[in-house]
Amino acid sequence: MKMLADMKPMEKGTVHLIDTGMRLYNRLASMGISDGTELKVVLNKKNGPIVIDVDGSRFAIGRGMAGKIFVNECEVEKDQNCRCR
Amino acid sequence: MSVKLKKIKIAVAGNPNVGKSTLFNVITGTNQHVGNYPGVTVERKEGKVNFKGYELTITDLPGIYSMNAFSPEEIVSRNFIAGEKPDVIINIVDASNLEKNLYLTLQILEMKVPVVLFLNMTDKAEKKGFEIDPQKLASEIETAVVPGIAREREGIKDLLEKCIEIFENKPETANVPYSEKVSKYIKDIRAILASENADLGEDWRAVRFIEGSDIDRKSLSESTLEKVDAVIRELASSTGHKIHSMIMVQERYALIKNVVRKSSSTLKGTTDPVSEKIDKIVLHPVFSMPLFLLTLFILFQIVFMIGEPLEEFLTSFFDSLGGFVGSLWTDGSDSIIRGLLVEGIIGGVGGVLVFAPYIFLVFIAISFLEDSGYLARVAVIMDKWMSKIGLSGKSFMPMILGFGCTVPAVMGARIIENKFERLATIMVTPFMSCGARLPVYLLLISAFIPLRFQALTLLAIYLTGVVVAIVLAKLLRLTVFKGEENPLIVELPSYSKPSIRSIWVLTWSRGKHFLEKAGTLILFASIVLWVLNTFPRADYEKSEDFSRQEIAMMRAENSFSGRIGKSLEPAFEIMGGDWKIASSFLASLAAKELFISQISILFAMDADEAEEEEGSHLLQQKFKESYSFATAIAIILFILLAAPCIATFAAVKIETNSWFWPTVQYAGMTAIAYIAAIIGYLIFS
Numbered sequence: 001m002k003m004l005a006d007m008k009p010m011e012k013g014t015v016h017l018i019d020t021g022m023r024l025y026n027r028l029a030s031m032g033i034s035d036g037t038e039l040k041v042v043l044n045k046k047n048g049p050i051v052i053d054v055d056g057s058r059f060a061i062g063r064g065m066a067g068k069i070f071v072n073e074c075e076v077e078k079d080q081n082c083r084c085r
Numbered sequence: 086m087s088v089k090l091k092k093i094k095i096a097v098a099g100n101p102n103v104g105k106s107t108l109f110n111v112i113t114g115t116n117q118h119v120g121n122y123p124g125v126t127v128e129r130k131e132g133k134v135n136f137k138g139y140e141l142t143i144t145d146l147p148g149i150y151s152m153n154a155f156s157p158e159e160i161v162s163r164n165f166i167a168g169e170k171p172d173v174i175i176n177i178v179d180a181s182n183l184e185k186n187l188y189l190t191l192q193i194l195e196m197k198v199p200v201v202l203f204l205n206m207t208d209k210a211e212k213k214g215f216e217i218d219p220q221k222l223a224s225e226i227e228t229a230v231v232p233g234i235a236r237e238r239e240g241i242k243d244l245l246e247k248c249i250e251i252f253e254n255k256p257e258t259a260n261v262p263y264s265e266k267v268s269k270y271i272k273d274i275r276a277i278l279a280s281e282n283a284d285l286g287e288d289w290r291a292v293r294f295i296e297g298s299d300i301d302r303k304s305l306s307e308s309t310l311e312k313v314d315a316v317i318r319e320l321a322s323s324t325g326h327k328i329h330s331m332i333m334v335q336e337r338y339a340l341i342k343n344v345v346r347k348s349s350s351t352l353k354g355t356t357d358p359v360s361e362k363i364d365k366i367v368l369h370p371v372f373s374m375p376l377f378l379l380t381l382f383i384l385f386q387i388v389f390m391i392g393e394p395l396e397e398f399l400t401s402f403f404d405s406l407g408g409f410v411g412s413l414w415t416d417g418s419d420s421i422i423r424g425l426l427v428e429g430i431i432g433g434v435g436g437v438l439v440f441a442p443y444i445f446l447v448f449i450a451i452s453f454l455e456d457s458g459y460l461a462r463v464a465v466i467m468d469k470w471m472s473k474i475g476l477s478g479k480s481f482m483p484m485i486l487g488f489g490c491t492v493p494a495v496m497g498a499r500i501i502e503n504k505f506e507r508l509a510t511i512m513v514t515p516f517m518s519c520g521a522r523l524p525v526y527l528l529l530i531s532a533f534i535p536l537r538f539q540a541l542t543l544l545a546i547y548l549t550g551v552v553v554a555i556v557l558a559k560l561l562r563l564t565v566f567k568g569e570e571n572p573l574i575v576e577l578p579s580y581s582k583p584s585i586r587s588i589w590v591l592t593w594s595r596g597k598h599f600l601e602k603a604g605t606l607i608l609f610a611s612i613v614l615w616v617l618n619t620f621p622r623a624d625y626e627k628s629e630d631f632s633r634q635e636i637a638m639m640r641a642e643n644s645f646s647g648r649i650g651k652s653l654e655p656a657f658e659i660m661g662g663d664w665k666i667a668s669s670f671l672a673s674l675a676a677k678e679l680f681i682s683q684i685s686i687l688f689a690m691d692a693d694e695a696e697e698e699e700g701s702h703l704l705q706q707k708f709k710e711s712y713s714f715a716t717a718i719a720i721i722l723f724i725l726l727a728a729p730c731i732a733t734f735a736a737v738k739i740e741t742n743s744w745f746w747p748t749v750q751y752a753g754m755t756a757i758a759y760i761a762a763i764i765g766y767l768i769f770s
């Protein structure tokens with residue numbers, strides 16, 4: 001498990017825990033990001049927001065927020081497709 | 086004989102970027118009205134259309150992801166649905182992204198209102214290999230479903246017919262089929278709420294309590310709250326969720342997954358490959374910034390390239406209109422009506438209308454960026470920098486625009502979603518030195534600064550404005566506009582070709598709204614300023630001893646604004662100024678460039694000549710004779726930092742939907758300018 005903020009581009013995973021208040025939890029959930037959501041990191045620079053792909057939708061998430069989302073990363077197979085457990 | 090049409094009130098709700106505006110435009114055409122919801126800066130769009138003997142009034146609710154009432158957009162939408170009770174709600178969803186979209190749908194259905202689900206972009210879904218059976222979906226969520234493609238006008242007729250059918254038959258609205266356990270707890274909480282107040286006994290209110298949205302808590306008594314909380318604790322422990330919000334989130338997604346599985350092929354969504362490629366460049370770690378700056382440069386270049394000749398045209402039009410109306414009186418006539426018409430009304434209305442081309446062009450530019458999908462990326466590109474001073478990544482654009490003209494810049498700040506970031510941006514944007522202030526700088530710089538330092542001085546002036554804006558933005562965000570934590574979470578929509586039609590429709594209705602609102606305010610202010618500059622009128626005309634210019638000067642001195650200037654003289658003496666400066670500052674409140682024409686009148690010069698080369702030299706000469714270098718610096722600082730023009734006041738009034746913020750801005754900026762001018766004077770004297 002690691003923070004979304006620490007994931008590298010092309011890495012995939014499932015959301016394990018979102019450590020925020022209700023307000024942000026509800027906001028993320030309404031956008032399709034909640035416990036168990038599969039996501040792929042598209043862009044993660046040293047600073048600035050992280051861009052993720054959730055089921056074909058792209059989101060930019062601030063670095064602070066991305067430090068509060070914990071993800072179980074998947075094993076990446078050779079063809080870039082991965083199965084999450 | 087006219088037939089009375091039956092009236093149906095329809096609201097369109099949906100997530101952002103699902104084609105909601107397109108649907109609204111397709112249904113209503115150009116028959117739209119843009120306004121604001123009372124008390125908030127959320128745009129309210131309404132349109133009317135006659136269809137099969139019915140008059141449909143359609144309200145386009147803001148794009149939202151949920152009804153949790155956390156953002157102004159969500160509160161507005163919820164209050165509209167719960168309060169104004171539209172006859173039918175069209176919930177537009179992106180068929181290619183059904184799971185995410187149905188979250189809002191369930192929250193709307195919880196409110197037990199008549200809903201038609203418009204399954205938009207079915208073509209895009211099919212391309213992704215995602216096929217949905219509308220009938221099955223309809224029976225699963227017990228709601229009418231109409232498939233279609235708004236952009237191609239497919240399914241629109243069916244959709245409106247369905248709305249009429251629902252209006253006429255008023256079918257029972259079913260409960261959202263949540264699990265037995267959760268349904269029972271919803272019922273229990275509803276009963277407790279109803280015992281306090283019958284109006285509160287609604288499912289959706291009960292659900293909001295489980296979710297932890299505390300907006301309704303204030304209206305409840307302590308004992309009721311305790312009872313409700315006890316039930317929620319019981320539910321939480323029985324489901325094993327620590328965060329209450331998780332109960333409803335899990336419940337909804339479980340239901341949604343089930344619905345989607347039963348009504349569609351279960352292929353997973355994929356990103357639009359073209360958008361992915363474009364993003365590789367647009368969000369590139371190195372190229373993103375230069376590309377963004379280049380885009381802005383080109384866009385603003387176009388705005389001011391087209392805007393300037395239009396502004397000049399309108400200016401000369403109003404000048405000749407004023408000249409024509411003035412010529413209806415005999416030459417040199419002293420009629421008050423002539424003065425009011427020419428200087429007050431035509432000058433005033435003209436003062437608004439010359440801004441119109443810029444307003445329209447900026448709205449076109451913004452709509453273009455919005456529609457293409459690039460604007461959402463701007464937040465990503467600039468967030469890193471702008472968040473350091475407490476502003477949004479999107480604040481950058483209006484602030485740059487402010488170097489041209491503050492009015493469209495303030496209007497442009499509406500792209501910023503967060504209320505506090507938007508307010509802070511609006512408050513500091515006037516510090517970005519606009520084009521109207523340039524003539525004043527140029528006059529003073531050429532009078533007092535040696536040639537080789539002139540460009541440097543000009544640069545320093547602009548930088549001073551920027552630094553003040555940055556410091557103030559940071560201060561405002563640390564104090565008044567503290568707000569709640571608002572981390573960046575923004576969806577990046579697929580890129581698409583902007584529709585010229587929808588850009589035009591939106592630009593036209595937004596621009597019209599500005600002209601209607603600002604027009605009356607600016608007209609009023611212009612007349613007030615004209616009265617201040619004109620009365621009381623002393624009769625110098627009969628005297629042969631004075632030239633025309635001298636008479637104008639004496640009149641100005643004797644007028645209210647001259648007298649106010651004189652009474653303010655002590656305040657400006659500490660920076661080496663006199664009543665002429667004070668009175669010219671007063672005039673510059675209407676528009677900054679008026680500083681020059683006012684002071685040239687007070688120097689007994691012809692105001693029109695001051696703009697010509699020879700007159701300008703003469704004016705520089707007079708400045709050098711009357712004031713010191715340090716005073717010139719003080720004047721520059723004051724013009725740079727003091728209250729912006731009347732048109733800006735009107736724009737801020739419209740955009741913040743309050744009198745409070747523009748008033749605070751005017752007073753605050755003038756105070757800052759005054760202090761800065763004194764400090765500047767003391768340093769350089």
